Amino acid sequence: MESLHARVQVLWIGQRLVLATILAGLAWFLGRFLDPLGPAVAAGVWLVVAVLGIAHAVLRYRRWRFELQDDSVYLIRGVVTQVDTSVPYVRVQHADTQRGPLERAVGLASVVVYTAGSRGADITVPGLRPERATELRERLRDLAVESEAADAV
Structure with missing residues (x-):
């Protein structure tokens, strides 16, 4: 994690x-x-x-943790209500990196993951170095493409 x-x-x-x-x-x-x-x-x-x-x-x-597993991205977060989320790569439509003014001021970025069948972003991974956010976004894109090809077979 x-x-x-x-x-x-x-x-x-x-x-x-x-x-x-x-x-x-x-x-x-x-x-x-x-x-x-x-x-x-x-x-x-x-x-x-x-x-x-x-x-x-x-x-x-x-509490905040995340992991790229074999078939999904897994997140653990929450203070009062603890939430465990698993998003299968096959559901990932696209991922964005995001850096608001406050994030830029402290040298951080977020990755926003959009999934099939949702109106907005399903998950956001905040607090990443910009380079790590870019790596994570690209890796999620690659895993989504790979899982889409495997799911179509």
Whole structure:
């Protein structure tokens, strides 16, 4: 089983801190009009959301694994609800690499795998070095082509 790059924790923690700041700002704004303890409530909201967000990001990283098996790509992920997913290569339609601005800032990429019969991406493998994301995308493409030829026989 392969794990994600450790820098993905920085990305996920950063996202949680932004969320904590937005929620604390909202609490502060509402507190200015409703409660004289508004700044203390806002600080408490930020602290709780930040601590829970950081803990979630670390646990999420520790749980996330993926593997290219003989006939499918297998993923294990989740903190509260743990999810094991197996996607047969014969169902893979195409795979993309994706690098949003935050991923680029920390030097990471994701691989998005689209499968037959779905409206959108069925699985995303985040937190990969860009070179590894490209390798994984190409390997998935090759395995999908090979399985399609084997399935047609």
